Amino acid sequence: MSLLAVRRVSKRFGGLQALSEIDFDIGPGEIVGLIGPNGAGKSTLINAVTGVYPPDAGTIHFDGHELTGLAADRIARLGVGRTFQIPQPFGSLSCLENVVVGLLFAGKVASVEAAAAEARAILEFVGLGDKAALAPGSLTIVDLRKLELARALGTGARLLLLDEINTGLTAAEITEAIRLIERVKQRGTAILMVEHLVRVIMGACERIIVLDFGRKIAEGTPDEIARDPAVIRAYLGGQKGGGDAGR
């Protein structure tokens, strides 16, 4: 039984058809990549799944519950965590308190003290152990991304949607990030990872979905995707004859 079932989901903004008839599934504990050129509808899809705005058509089911039309906070409490493309921490709360919020509300941890203890553990897990008491304003972009991840983990989510968590990181930072995502996977959390960096996706994901202009143009293992002509054409643009495609 799939953990997340997206059926014929469409979304339109005025004239722009951001998503049309998207179908895919994610099994429990599975890592799936979501790639596509800019404006392909990746973030729109994540926002539709997490309830930031409801899809115009189609249905989304998570672990048997219907998500379509639910408020964002109820979806979060059902176990769907997410990070934001541009990190948005709670400015007037410390890093520890940022994670505590996720634990208390979506994570349904009973007391503030228990949540604080677990939050300290999560911060250690993502490598922010020493920055617990700091205000987010003083963090680097890398740390902010870690804080986003920590907060999402705090919600005790069984499905994590990571929205370009590696963009703008150096090569070394990316390797570290991939190792971190591996450790999250070992905890049994399913992940839908949106990325530009094809190298990252190929390395970490078991299955990849490719979007282009709001349509799903391909789905499959990393190898299948690398050889899929539709994907190549979408990524490298309509080159004459596409002679030197597929580097």
Add this chain to the structure above:
Amino acid sequence: MPRLRATSLVTAALLITIVAGVGVLPALAQLGTVRLGLLTSMTGPAAATGEDQRRAATLAVDEINATGGVMVREANARLKLELVIGDDQTSREGAVSAVTRLLVADKVALVFGGLGSAFGMAALPQIREHGVPYIPTPSTPLFTRNQDMGPDPTKSMVFHYQATGLMYGAGIVDFLVREIKPLMSADRPLRVAWLYQDSPFGAEYVRGYNDRVKEVGAGIETVALERFKVGETDYRTQLTKIKALTPHVLVPMGFRGETVAAIQQAVLDVGIDPKKTHIGPTCACADDPLYYKDLGRIGQYTTILSLYSTHAIPKGATFAKWASYRKSYQEKFGQLPGLLGVSAYDAVHVAAKAIERAGSVDKRKVIEALGKLEMDQMVLPVHGGKIRFDPKYREVPFVLFVQEMFWDEKVKELRPVIVWPGDLAEAKYKQP
């Protein structure tokens, strides 16, 4: 580090305020004086009227002190009067904190004055709690007529020295029935339209009017009761509605500025013709020097129901004090006095007489003396020439008269002629 310097500057200033806070303590009472507390609006929209009351009260206090002060048997000495001002800032909270200051910090022997009925009423509970004699000059009858403040002696520390809305309302009906109805609608009901301030002041005028119309049972049909919010000065929409009802009489009821605006907008903008619709009688509280200047030529033939007129002095001996007060006020302040200033002036004299009769400054004795007081009328004319507070509601039966406005080309202002009641009238009401 400019930021730190500014911060320490402000901290220093704020610490001073805490120390200065102790300065909130009352000034030591000058020895051997009788303190009278004038509770009125010195700031806020009604500030000008407050100033008029302050000037008039100062004049009265100086006059009495010039004769050596008030003879107080208990102290077997003549004690000087001391005027203390309580500024209600034309607001409810302001009235409560101002009267608290007067009662608790300045420990005044008696409170008097005021323009806004709402602010006087807000201060009343504090005054009742301290049991200090109170001579309010706003016009709401509620000072002495709501069930708490009824004729029970223990609650009767309030002596209302002002014509109440009930008296004004009745006076308006009597004038309209006797002078206007015969000329404009002898055979059918007189169509009367009101445009009045949406406040305690406006509401009680209409209550007095309605009660009198029921009593008299005369042929008056109230065709409109249009309201405007306090501070609003654009009444064209309400006046347009009234014009469509073709009334015989338009009664614009507000303070001076509001009344002038209502009449100008009625005649100039909405096109209500003074020949077909009589405008007035307007409120006595509008009767001050600027009313005659600002209203201008279009104010011709309009009427005003007055207790005290800036320009017309009713004939007869009873009005001698009126002329002398007016002269000394003008000499001292360079402006002519208004109605509420006069009320405050009289109130000081009433207070002084009561303290003298009581022979003491003790509040219960002064209250008793006020209850039994009988003195010659001061500036405001009283039926029977004697100031007496009626035992039931402790009000004074003031003489109300109506003046009609005529344009005076020489001074380029309106000048009034008293047209009602008969015994005071200088001339008959003249239809335009």
Add this chain to the structure above:
Amino acid sequence: MVLDAGTLLRILLWGLVSGSVYMLLATGITLIFGVMKVVNFAHGELMMTGAFVTFILSHAFGLNPYVGVFVSMAAVGVLGIVIERVGFRRLRGTAKINEIFFSIALILILQNALARIFVPRFREYVQIKTPYATEVLDLGLITLRYDFVILLVLAWATLLGLWVVLYRTGLGRDVRGTSQNRTAAMLMGIRVERVDMLTFGIGAALGALAGSLYGIINPFGPYAGTLPAIKAFAVIILGGLGSVRGAVVGGLLYGIVESVATFFLGGSWRDAIAFVLLIVVLLTRPQGLFREGA
């Protein structure tokens, strides 16, 4: 309720006249908000300062109010610039609510300064006398005082002038740029601090014009500015924060609704109806009639 054509026309006329004053006030506020995202509740006091300057020029120096109004606009414009320099500039970057706090302090200062100067001599209300106060234009169905005609002409001419400044001059381009995206404007080399200063000056001057025109057709006092300013705020929210078109349409719609509501529901509903309208619009279109910043 007899509702003949003449009465209806007059009701709409009064709504148009008071709507034009709201419109000028709202345009000034929305310009300032558009560029600086500043909420200045003391705009009503700037309006009254303008009215009093025009009054003194005509009362003491006999200057025709329709000439004096431009002097008043200049004076209050400078006052606006000083207020922006001394106050709102220093609050940039601190909590949004501090601006409301500062404007409350401004209300206290300006209101009581005006009262201190004018109340002892002129009591609660004054009105600006114009040479045409009693001349009337007869339009058959209704008669209209010259002052109303001049008011409408002046108000709409000023809007036209503002439109020209905004869309046909360098300053206008800078203002619109800063309004839409402050950081981008800075990157383009626009001296945004200068734009703030000038915009606040223009906004204050529009307030002075609104005040002077208001003071010609209605009596006014130092305390008469607060309520119109708050209603003008409701207008710019109705029309969409920062949108000049929203302020114009919002202002007119507002004046007319207020007049009609007063006719049918009575004077006590006059202020409240303004906010009922605001709440109804915001429930249906939370961002106001026009998109922000248009």
Add this chain to the structure above:
Amino acid sequence: MGALRRLRRELIVAALMLGLPLLLLTLVRELFVLQVLTFVFIFAIYAQSWNLAAHSGQFSLGHATFLGLGSYASIIAASRLGLAPAVALFVGPILPALAGFAIGALCRRLREAYFGMVTFGCTAIVQVLVVEQFGWLTNRWDGLDAPRLAPEGLPVERVAVLNYVISLALMVATYLVVAAIIRSRIGLAFVAIHDNETVAAAAGVSVVRYRLLAMGVAGYIGGVAGALNGHTLTRHISPGVFGLEDSIWPVLYSIAGGLGTPEGPILGTLLVRVFWEWALRRIGGFDSLILIGLMLALVVTALPRGIYPVFARATAALGARLTPNSVKQP
């Protein structure tokens, strides 16, 4: 017990806040100083209620709705339904609490300037309803007299002391309640909503429910301040309460004191009010109000984060750790 341990710092401050005025009570017999301080205690509660709503990002410009409705409901309950004032004081504010929920629901999608304007509008509408539609109950413009909280027959000095102590107790109680809320999960939810609603929702915070809760509790506390003011100081209520002036007080006091902290409103009310009274008494008239305006302008430009940080830094030097781990800055 976790909660009490967490509030250790606030309990110390509360003890100080209770002790100092009681000590002052033994030293000062001057009735006027007692009444000024009673006013400060009551309006500190009112400012605290505004501060709580502001804590969740809801900056109301129509808080007088709660003050007024609390006063009206309590007075009507006491005079018409025969409830003892001490009971009506806590029953009456249920009405403004419900109004808080209603206004919160009405404005659930509105933010900053939009929210402020609609709350101000609600005050204007409530005033017309109180005068017109409910005129039969509220006596229209004449207003209502309020039965006294202190038993009849008590001499004036004893009444003043009683009012002083009751108001002080309620102020400290409100302080602890608000501090407990701010320190609890509810407080965290408020701050999360205030900082970023979308992210708060993604973290599982039900934004609408907590915003309504904030407005409801603020409504109740504001109502208690109104009822207390009615039964002790003004002893009267009229529709004038629903004006702009009464909505501005809590904004002034909370910001001057320092937003986001339970101590801010109390500090702000004390300092601004004492300065106001001093200026009115010593200078009076328009000049005093101009001076107050200048002083407030100076405070906000020099101290954009209010007096609290200055107070916290000063008291931190006393050794008691009075500064919470991160001074909240909205």
